[in-house]
Amino acid sequence: MTYALELKDLRKSFGKTEIIRGVNLAVNAGERVGIIGPNGAGKSTLFNLISGRFEPSSGDVLLGGQRINGKKPFEINRLGLSRSFQITNIFPKLSVFENLRCGVLWSLGYKYTFLKFLADLDDANDRADELMKMIKLDKKRDVLAINLTYAEQRALEIGITIAGGAGVILLDEPTAGMSRSETSRFINLIKEVTVGKTLLTVEHDMGVVFGLADRIAVVVYGEVLAFDTPDAVRANPRVQEAYLGSHVADTQAGSH
Numbered sequence: 725m726t727y728a729l730e731l732k733d734l735r736k737s738f739g740k741t742e743i744i745r746g747v748n749l750a751v752n753a754g755e756r757v758g759i760i761g762p763n764g765a766g767k768s769t770l771f772n773l774i775s776g777r778f779e780p781s782s783g784d785v786l787l788g789g790q791r792i793n794g795k796k797p798f799e800i801n802r803l804g805l806s807r808s809f810q811i812t813n814i815f816p817k818l819s820v821f822e823n824l825r826c827g828v829l830w831s832l833g834y835k836y837t838f839l840k841f842l843a844d845l846d847d848a849n850d851r852a853d854e855l856m857k858m859i860k861l862d863k864k865r866d867v868l869a870i871n872l873t874y875a876e877q878r879a880l881e882i883g884i885t886i887a888g889g890a891g892v893i894l895l896d897e898p899t900a901g902m903s904r905s906e907t908s909r910f911i912n913l914i915k916e917v918t919v920g921k922t923l924l925t926v927e928h929d930m931g932v933v934f935g936l937a938d939r940i941a942v943v944v945y946g947e948v949l950a951f952d953t954p955d956a957v958r959a960n961p962r963v964q965e966a967y968l969g970s971h972v973a974d975t976q977a978g979s980h
């Protein structure tokens with residue numbers, strides 16, 4: 725069976741310290757996976773290994789069965805994996821439409837001539853329009869990104885992330901900094917725009933991860949302690965002991 729994304733005995737050391745310590749994870753196509761764990765557990769490092777920002781010390785990362793470790797982030801992107809960052813990477817002085825069109829054109833690659841660029845432009849315009857509707861910013865088409873609300877900027881960021889049509893999407897704390905009502909609306913938006921795609925998110929907010937993920941990977945000290953459905957993770961005594969205890973108690977008390 726080919727997985728959308730597979731990590732095989734993945735390890736990463738910085739100096740003498742092993743931060744990722746033999747991670748195995750197999751994600752099915754179309755699955756939504758939330759990665760949770762205490763501060764410093766290695767979640768961001770894992771994302772950096774998957775997206776090609778860091779090279780693993782050993783082990784493999786497979787995208788659709790193809791080994792991608794050692795490849796550059798842009799090469800991995802062209803192979804169908806797209807990542808958004810906690811820090812938004814939108815162009816503040818471009819409009820919503822222009823930002824999305826840049827995302828589309830970038831995904832087509834740098835290696836084209838001006839004539840090819842012009843030929844692609846019509847398609848890029850159509851695709852940017854389509855994305856704008858998906859992220860519900862069509863009424864803000866010509867507004868500069870800098871003048872959007874924070875939640876709108878995050879939506880734009882997601883639009884840019886999915887612009888190239890990647891099948892595997894990595895989102896780093898997509899709802900960080902949002903109010904509660906913005907967060908629940910945003911979870912729905914993420915679900916809508918990633919239908920049919922494979923989604924990995926790093927999350928601190930338990931409400932978000934339990935609302936969004938089909939399966940949750942609990943990372944503790946660079947290892948995957950559990951990888952299971954939200955209910956099974958909630959009920960897992962090892963997870964409760966190592967990490968979730970207080971959150972689970974809160975959740976069960978109905979505080980989210």
Ligand SMILES: Nc1ncnc2c1ncn2[C@@H]1O[C@H](COP(=O)(O)OP(=O)(O)OP(=O)(O)O)[C@@H](O)[C@H]1O
Nearest residue numbers: 738739743761762763764765766767768769770928
């Ligand atoms: N480039 C680096 N060089 C050295 N150490 C690093 C580097 N990147 C991360 N680390 C260390 O690896 C460990 C895991 O960090 P990482 O950022 O992956 O954790 P995290 O689970 O994402 O934490 P948080 O929830 O706080 O974002 C930390 O101890 C961190 O100091």
